[in-house]
Amino acid sequence: MLRHPLALSVRRALLPGAVLLCGTPALAADFAYEVRPGDNPWNLTQRYLKDISYWPRIQQYNRISEPRRMVPGSRLLIPEQWLRLQTREVRIDAVRGDVTIAVADGSSRPAQAGDKLEPGSRLVTGEAGSAALAFADGSRVQLRPRSELGVQQSADFAAGAGSWVRLELLRGSVDSLVAPRSGPAGRFEIQTPAAVAAVRGTQFRVHADERSARSEVLEGRVSFGNEAGSQALDAGQGASAQAGQAVTPPRALLPAPVAQPLFADRLPVNLPFPSLEGAGAYRVQVTADGRFDTVMSDRTGDRPAVVVADLPDGDYRVRVRGIDADGFEGRDGEWALTVDARPEPPVLVEPAPEARVSDERPQLRWSRARPDESWRLQIADNPKFDVPRVDRSDLSEPAFRPDDALPPGIYHWRIASRNPDEGVGPFSDAQTFRRPPPGPAMEPPQAGPEGLALRWRDAGEGMRYQIQIARSEDFAAPAVDAQTDSPSWLLRDAQPGTWYLRVRSLAADGFEGDWAPTQAITVPEPEPAFRVWWLLPLLLLI
Helix, strand or coil: CCCCCEEECCCCCCCCCCECCCCCECCCCEEEEECCCCCCHHHHHHHHECCHHHHHHHHHHCCCCCHHHCCCCCEEEEEHHHECEEECCEEEEEEECCEEEECCCCCEEECCCCCEECCCCEEEECCCCEEEEEECCCCEEEECCCCEEEEEEEEEEHHHCCEEEEEEEEEEEEEEECCCCCCCCCEEEEECCCCEEEECCCEEEEEECCCEEEEEEEECEEEEEECCEEEEEECCEEEEEECCCCCCCCEECCCCCCCCCEEECCCCEEEECCCCCCCCEEEEEEECCCCCCCCCEEEEECCCEEEECCCCCEEEEEEEEEECCCCCECCCEEEEEEECCCCCCCCEEECCCCEECCCCCCCEEECCCCCCCEEEEEEECCCCCCCCCEEEEEECCCEECCCCCCCCEEEEEEEEEEECCCEEEEECCCEEEEECCCCCCECCCEEECCEEEEEECCCCCCCEEEEEEECCCCCCCCCEEEEECCCEEEECCCCCEEEEEEEEEECCCCCECCCCCCEEEEECCCCCCHHHHHHHHHHHHC
16 A cells, blocks of 8 residues: 555545554544654644644544654544645536536536536436546546546645545546645545545546446556555556455556557548457547547447547547456557548449449449539549549539440449538449450351351450350240350251350350340251152153
8 A cells, every 4th residue: 555644544444554553443534644753743733633622632533642752654543524624626627428417416417618526426427428527736537438426525735735636436437647746645536336546646547336446557556455455556557356355466457559540531430450469358449639538439349440430520549458358458559540531422323333234335323412512433444443444523413424435344433522511532432343245246157067067256265155046036945055165066956947046255253244146047948858759760761
């Protein structure tokens, strides 16, 4: 436990180390004063108590038998109500979201920046609420979402002995930046249902619920304890406590994640960052005020990513800390976040994603958000858009058809919006469409002794072909439906009559080209055999 010349003991219970020569227990309403050379009940009363008549009470309360021989380093107790204190204001310096002030009479009202908190009042934050409290000595407490904090005391001791701040965290989390205590009696204390964190000047966190508490120290030293025992926590250490149980030994906190600047050009923000060894989860806070007095987002999750549903365009600060398997939050990594996501890009309507488009000058369409909107369109044959085939920044209608034909291939297209209020926004996610190769041109069929030879134009190396031959133009029940590596097919034993045939190319990745125009061929009836035998008598007569 930290030892200070004048210190408040904790929670109206025995605090280890806070005893007099006679062994009297220190109570929460008692100050445990460490005797210095030259001290006696009379001059201590004159310096710190409400009236000089209190000196016999100090002597009796502490069972001092030899008041002129008080041993330096020993401790004596002074009840709180005897002290001469001057109340100092606690001001709400910043507030965001759902934050409520609850006062002693049971009433409540919405909190506003500039409001004063009287002793006995509580500050309650909702799901997305946060607030910062400012104290007269320059200390600050930042109350996080889903938290409840009571103000018990904020006062100055007499004779310039310092200030005494006493808060009670009923649930949730606070980040504290405590100014170094001035004077011999300065003390800053955060009580929870399970333990008390007491300091003279440091940066630390406290988390609490109905039965447990946890403290994490970032700078300085914190005394964290309860009636069952206490621990001194140095920077980079944490400890936890259960109600009625001794505080756990100090443990090392996880290091800070590696800082890196972040940029978001679309919403929702979803930006991963490198994982941290030993972290099972992460706490990510986003603020616009630079000091994290209030937060716009405070999320805990197992994925190392900055995830925020909505943020206005602008510059922010992100604070990230790893959380170990026992719930201790590590040191903070902090870096910049820039959001430039507006105006948001339109919805790409046509062609649909991965569509096949036979039209060599395809129609492209997208959504319109406002009447004064215009767009920039890019079409490229690679996803990097480093050399766009089409780059138009002057489009005033949400539709476009290229002036020149697009050769067969894979294309990527994207749109960015522009309006007079927000300027030019980011490009949409690119969508892909595919222009298939045209069907191979057929050559005239050639009749031969083995059958009818069919040939078509070679579509290139690595291409395959699909051929269909049917009796009907709809190819509902083709007599032939086959694939071949060669740009040819031999139709054997075709029955007389009309046949319809078509062919298309197949790319190496399985993409199917367009069917060539349907061809119709007629297989003639064979000459009747009886006509040959009818001529034989004539031949014999010659």
